[in-house]
Amino acid sequence: MTLTSVRLPTTVVGSYPVVKGSGILALMDPLKHAVEVAVAGQIDAGIDIISDGQVRGDMIRAFTSHLPGIRGSSVIGKVQPARQPITLADTKYALSRHPKVKGILTGPSTLAHGLSIETPFYRNRDELVLDLAQALAVEAGYLQDAGITLLQVDEPIFSTGAANIAVGREAVNAITARLRVPVCLHVCGNLGTVIDDILRANVTVFDFEFANNPGNLEVISKKDLRGRMIGYGCVDSTDPGVESVETIRKRIETGIDVFSPEAMLIDPDCGLRMQTRDAAFGKLKNMVVATGLVRAEYTD
Template identity: 30%
Template sequence: MTGDRERFRPADHPNDHFLLTTVVGSYPKPTWLNRARDLHDDSSAFDDEAWDEAVDDASRLITGEHERAGLDVVCDGEMRREEMVEFFARRIGGYEFNGPVKVWGHNYFDKPSVVSEVTYDEPWLREEYEFTADVAERPVKVPITGPYTLASWSFDEAYGSDETLAYELADLVNEEIAGLVAAGARYIQIDEPALATTPDDHAVVGECLERIVTGLPDGVRIGLHVCYGDYSRIYPELNDYPIDEFDVELANGDYDQLDVFTGDDFEPDLGLGVVDVHTTDVESVTEIEANIREGLRVVPPENLTVSPDCGVKLLPREVARSKIENMVRAARNVENDLDSGAIDAGGRTT
């Protein structure tokens, strides 16, 4: 792919060096939006029109919160979504739901079943993207759950093969992304958390990605986000993936796996998680600067994207906001140090 990161540099960017800052996707929902959802679910008095207005207001609010934090690329924090598989399965023909499944602690989600051929019946994210792009002053990223995870985290009652199902879903994702690109989207993130739990299927994910990018025009940036797992089992094979950016969750493991990527030439840009989304402790700017410099051990500054480890939706909103604000400040400070020569391109302090 040829998704040029310079297109995302703000016109008023203060430094010569540019570390692209963004988020992985999800963000804590305002308390009032959760209350509005309950009212909409339980009362005809809070109708669809009222619910749509509430979601629009939340999307506008969180997009602005991201921009005020200084992010170069924003999203609306997935205000229109709840669970990352269920949201898409409800929009794909061939899926049905049979009730909630317990996934961790006291949390449940409606795990879907594929009961017939999957079909693309309606746009999944077009409304979300167009609304966010309209209210945002910065470029907008679109996170989308990948076909391998959509297949792996569903019951298959139709295909008899997760691999075949994943390829069929990849074709649908391609159709969805083509529509998003037509609407103006230029930064797409494919989320494949299931790859971290079953990394032997890296070739299946690679074929899915090939199908996803088929026919897309130049200038569309494709990122792949994979949650914490054994990255050594998919590297260096991921160098062959048709992606611009590989986004990893390493802050919560104190970068103990970073050396996986230093042994061979790392091909894509590195999307490095520099704040831990599993703790409410807010990392200091100085701590995050040190984390960013870890990424410079793998790629030069022009190939480094800075983000949280993963989505931050399970954090208190004030904590999430503070982590992102400190992350942006840290990125700008590291850029200053790179400009002055205090840090060389290898991440070492001079």
Template identity: 55%
Template sequence: MKPFIPDIILPTTVVGSYPSQPKRTLKSLFDPMHSAVAEAVFLQKKAGITVISDGQVRGDMIGVFASRLPGIRGSDVIGRVMPSDQAITIKDTAYAARQHPYVKAIITGPSTLAYGLRLKTPQYRNKDELIPDIAASLAVEARGLAKTGAVMLQIDEPILSTGAADIDIAKKAIATIAKSVSIPVCLHACGNIAHIIDDLLAMPINILDFEGCVNPENLASFSGKDLKDRYIGYGIVDSSSPVLESADDVRQRLWSGIDILGPERILPDPDCGLRMHTPESAYAKLTRLTGVVAEVRQELGERVENL
């Protein structure tokens, strides 16, 4: 299969979030967080990341979307959830796309969003009834994000590995969003996914992104699976710890992934977002990632030349 980004083997990416670093500038008078977005974009580019994000600096993954969807107040669902009449994250994604040719747009998954809220209305008897309306509302945002120039849309569904959410309802909700856009759709699933790997591979997605450091058994669960033409986002840098792992450890993880998945379909990245890290730790993690990937790219090229 062809590399996800033409002529780039092992294109690096991020799961999304980056430490927020607001600064006082002229633009901050109108948008206090613009400088943080600009800094996150700049540092991802400086670190050599192939497919960057907007940094997701404006808040947590639940609040950013819940605060803008009619029918939700705070963490409470108080009425029928409807699409926002204003863009939620499109402005920041569009900014990133003007600074860099390869950007991923990101939305919180409908199931994860639903399970982060409290039902305070008779409109919904349970979370399962809420999820389709959230999906329909997020599909509107997704269509706007797809027009920014982003090369993929990532849906974050950390709830799926916990077993709390119904996987079939989640699949239908993801399909609602996926069919609303023409760009490739990525599903990021946190935690141990080995027990639901077949369900995830049945999702209507082009890319499946998983944690390979904290949950190394995830990689083995792909062995022998028919991945068809799917790409795999593979976490080879631990985002749960501020400790910078050695280049040898990261390299060993990457080669293990190449042995099972092949180099053409892998998008190496951190396990998860880096929002809770210090700016120094986050940048060190990204440069360790890109440094190791550059070395492995060279080794792969040398192997091809020696055939």
């Protein structure tokens, strides 16, 4: 599968530091400026497949606050699709500035574990997960129709042991089944005990962290990816320091020892929202430069 015309395309996991606007226009939409800053920062850094910056709240509330059946952090009735698109406007803005954009959804299992069930409609969390998947599939359709290159589903809960991964995987598959666009499943954390279950998902790309969790490379090196791609986290999203180009380059080359360059997307371990704007930009810029150096080694 080819996502871009370049080998080792660079991308982001999603979030970027929030830089709120000021003045009269900001009164109408105080986070519009944050979207613009996030998109511009990624483009200026040279990222091949950007995001909208995910600046509109935390990854749970950004979605659940729009879904009928949910009030605050409580499920009070049957969860339904949002009455209007949730992330479409920001994604369209990103697409107006750059040809390759990744749409991003917080996964059904991660959303479900951020909610309390206060209705007899759901007997357990697994039933909730499947209804959340149907609601998210509608949002995914909007993003696909807008022209995204890739849809990412974030399921950090999968590595914690708290989720029923079999049900979570069924939910992810329910989303991918309704799409033509390639789907990426992002799971951060240590994959040691869950990798086999995760790799059964029907997705095109698996996105994992390898900078902060180098042991993941050994775990996945023993697995058959069956032609799927790897989103290769090579920048530590938890470290406020900006890694040098050489450090990132060595991490990428270590990944290439396991995966084919044709099978890799290069990105940070996770989102960069908690870093300063300068640190986030510096990390992305150095990642792009390091990737360019590695690409040069594999030119035909």
